[in-house]
Amino acid sequence: MSAAFLRTLRGSHVMVARVRVCETFQTGLTPEGTELPIIGGDVVLDGSADVRGSLDLATNGEGMWPDQATDLLAPYGNELFVERGLRYGNGRTEWVSLGYFRINTPEQDVVPDGPIRLTAQDRMAGIKEARLLAPKQYASLTYTRGEIMADLVNEVYPTAVIEWADTDIRDAYVARAMVAEEDRYAFLNDLVTSAGQIWFWDYRGVLVIKPPPDPGSPVFTIDHGRNGVLVEMSRDLSREEVYNAVVATGEAGDTTLPSRGVAYDDNPASPTYWDGKFGKVPRFYSSPFITTNEQAFSAARAILLQSLGVPYSVTFGAIPNAALEPFDPVKVNYPFQSRSRSSQTETHIIDQLRIPLDPDGVMTGSTRKQLLVTIGQVS
Incomplete structure (x- = not known):
């Protein structure tokens, strides 16, 4: 996404959207596919959900109802590649991908040629559904985390691209014999979480494994006023699902205690300060998967980062920026008082986004306020 895109987003612009049906598994920003007309719809990205991305799309149903398993809109493996973008005054279009979504259900309220509503989910849905027919065992000090991940993912998606931000974690051998029982997703999620990472299928269709983003480096400003993108905003305070410490442990051996790590909110200025x-x-x-105290603390810290924050959340409506994602830190700027020219700015972490695919839609989302993060460690 270019700087021109961000500048244009704040002024008058022409919004465009595009959806293509992909009949083969593809990766990247230029897949081959059949373009569908868009009547309306949106993409929801939820950082707290197992399947992060979901799509709801309405398209022209004239002659498009899937009578055969090989038809474009049949729910037997075809994916929708979704983009939203801007058309500049010189006629050039810049696209921002929202990812690949496997068709789950086509619905048609008016037969035979009424609009067809499609619901779809990102590729994690396939990992969740593909439960193991028999347990798989991985001997200790024989397989790396990366090899185990590739083995279980490629059984579902043979040509999937897997991208680790930290190759040391990817190439580290698992120090304990592990058995994947029947729940493929739960086993892999544990492999990732225990290493202090998060994972998701990104806008390119790549399975990304990386640490939670640094909350101290906002990537965008959601602001009000002239050239601002904030349309509306509401807020609430709640203690629900707010923690100020995480205790992570491994499993005890025959003669050893389990590895253990404790991370806690050590910022006295934070309302969730551990001693406050x-x-x-x-x-x-x-x-x-946790076999050392260092691994335990790394996992505890990453989990804490995903739940830490002032128990004050904001629900906003804004001019859509399709490049934003869950866990992105953003600045939220809003009026200090009604009819006041003064404003205040806070750093928030995005939890959920709803990105519309029609020109009249407003991007909505929810965030939690983030202060300077200081995480303590119990030795």
């Missing part, structure tokens, strides 16, 4: 009035609200996580 908020109280002590720990969360517990255990994984057989």
